[in-house]
Amino acid sequence: MKVDVLLGLQWGDEGKGKIVDVLAPAYNVIARFQGGPNAGHTLEFEGRKHVLRSIPSGIFHEGIMNVIGNGVALDPLLFKEEAEVLAASGFDLTKRVAISKKAHLILPTHQLLDAAYEASKGEKIGTTGKGIGPTYMDKMGRSGLRVGDLLKDDFMARYEDLKAKHDHIFLSMFYPYYTKTLEAKWHDATDYLKRFEWIDSEHVINHYLKDGKAILAEGAQGTMLDVDFGSYPFVTSSSTICAGCCTGLGVAPRHIGEVYGIFKAYCTRVGSGPFPTELSDSTGETLCRQGYEFGSVTGRKRRCGWIDLVALKYAIMINGVTQLIMTKSDVLDAFDVIKACVAYRIDGKEVMEFPYEINNPIEPIYTELPGWKTPMTGMQSENEFPEEFNAYLSFLEEELELPIKIVSVGPDRAQTIVRN
Ligand code: GDP
Ligand code: IMO
Numbered sequence: 001m002k003v004d005v006l007l008g009l010q011w012g013d014e015g016k017g018k019i020v021d022v023l024a025p026a027y028n029v030i031a032r033f034q035g036g037p038n039a040g041h042t043l044e045f046e047g048r049k050h051v052l053r054s055i056p057s058g059i060f061h062e063g064i065m066n067v068i069g070n071g072v073a074l075d076p077l078l079f080k081e082e083a084e085v086l087a088a089s090g091f092d093l094t095k096r097v098a099i100s101k102k103a104h105l106i107l108p109t110h111q112l113l114d115a116a117y118e119a120s121k122g123e124k125i126g127t128t129g130k131g132i133g134p135t136y137m138d139k140m141g142r143s144g145l146r147v148g149d150l151l152k153d154d155f156m157a158r159y160e161d162l163k164a165k166h167d168h169i170f171l172s173m174f175y176p177y178y179t180k181t182l183e184a185k186w187h188d189a190t191d192y193l194k195r196f197e198w199i200d201s202e203h204v205i206n207h208y209l210k211d212g213k214a215i216l217a218e219g220a221q222g223t224m225l226d227v228d229f230g231s232y233p234f235v236t237s238s239s240t241i242c243a244g245c246c247t248g249l250g251v252a253p254r255h256i257g258e259v260y261g262i263f264k265a266y267c268t269r270v271g272s273g274p275f276p277t278e279l280s281d282s283t284g285e286t287l288c289r290q291g292y293e294f295g296s297v298t299g300r301k302r303r304c305g306w307i308d309l310v311a312l313k314y315a316i317m318i319n320g321v322t323q324l325i326m327t328k329s330d331v332l333d334a335f336d337v338i339k340a341c342v343a344y345r346i347d348g349k350e351v352m353e354f355p356y357e358i359n360n361p362i363e364p365i366y367t368e369l370p371g372w373k374t375p376m377t378g379m380q381s382e383n384e385f386p387e388e389f390n391a392y393l394s395f396l397e398e399e400l401e402l403p404i405k406i407v408s409v410g411p412d413r414a415q416t417i418v419r420n
């Protein structure tokens with residue numbers, strides 16, 4: 001058996017949660033391998049909407065084990081809040097979610113440091129404010145605390161040591177802060193965390209593999225937010241790419257199976273940073289309105305633009321994508337003309353390969369295709385697809401050199417069409 005991986009190919013919010021939920025019944029295990037509560041994965045079914053942040057998107061199906069892997073940054077307080085909301089909706093997660101002892105803890109001071117760093121920057125990243133950057137800085141700096149450390153007798157001493165280190169940073173930044181109330185809640189939440197199974201997830205995952213269990217690794221964020229290959233420094237602080245699944249779960253590269261690459265029929269970005277196909281005009285506004293493009297974590301308006309094939313080809317290459325999934329096709333229903341960026345013009349030169357520097361001006365070069373002007377949300381099979389939509393799919397498949405196996409035509413679980 002292999003571990004299949006589902007990854008966002010753009011700047012996040014491609015609809016990963018929705019599709020993981022759709023694919024979940026074919027798997028025994030769903031595992032998150034990076035990121036933390038900066039993620040917001042929205043799932044809709046039976047007239048209800050759920051937003052998941054740290055919890056994998058397989059939890060709404062019985063009999064599936066959902067693993068929070070070692071590569072994840074976990075805030076016990078936000079985790080508790082998320083799990084309690086789900087428990088109130090009738091989903092008791094204590095038997096469905098297991099947490100890696102090696103997952104790093106997001107401390108209250110990490111969250112405050114995130115705000116302090118942002119406040120000190122001239123050009124802000126526009127983070128989600130969940131403490132992601134500072135937590136991964138401590139992980140890489142070898143001073144972080146992990147879930148398993150909560151069981152150690154000297155945990156409080158370690159906690160105070162790390163907090164003292166943070167205090168020095170706050171002092172040097174002249175950044176006043178108060179954490180007492182937040183800290184008390186945070187420590188309570190670490191007790192709540194103990195209701196869940198804490199595991200050596202690398203062993204558990206590899207045992208599952210040996211036992212022939214089907215595993216799906218669920219990516220958070222997107223390839224263009226990857227710390228190495230994204231639009232640095234306007235990125236998140238984890239490896240959002242397929243390789244991140246190996247380090248974030250303890251899965252050897254030879255055990256990676258299908259790599260599902262998911263993208264929107266257009267493109268969005270939330271937070272700052274370059275976005276070559278961004279539309280600051282009425283077309284961008286229409287995409288935002290039709291796609292209801294507001295962040296599920298922060299409520300921020302997402303920036304919108306046409307699909308960027310230069311960036312998509314790059315993401316496909318980096319991840320070794322084996323099949324594609326396109327979401328939000330219905331959002332383009334209303335357009336007379338659909339545009340797709342096939343190259344960049346930089347300093348008068350046409351560039352087809354995603355360049356080192358995208359912070360300087362880039363002019364997107366577009367191919368235009370006719371819109372389908374037919375509502376797609378009610379469609380249930382590919383036989384109903386309008387001719388122009390099929391032409392858009394064929395164009396993308398030819399450009400990206402991969403099949404688009406699943407098309408999503410609405411936010412609901414049922415609004416998903418698998419192609420033959
Ligand atoms: P994720 O972070 O990749 O899981 O994506 P988000 O949940 O943050 O953002 C995707 C948004 O689009 C959510 O509000 C989904 O409910 C919604 N969505 C997903 N697929 C579709 C689709 O095919 N059509 C429409 N209209 N909305 C969709
Ligand atoms: P999902 O999993 C979209 C963006 C932030 C910011 C940058 C760094 O829902 O697709 P961070 O808080 O990670 O330090 O912020 O990354 N960002 C996301 N954008 N979807 C996400 O997750 C994101 N997670 C982080 O807006 O620009």
Ligand code: MG
Nearest residue numbers: 013039040041
């Ligand atoms: Mg999201």
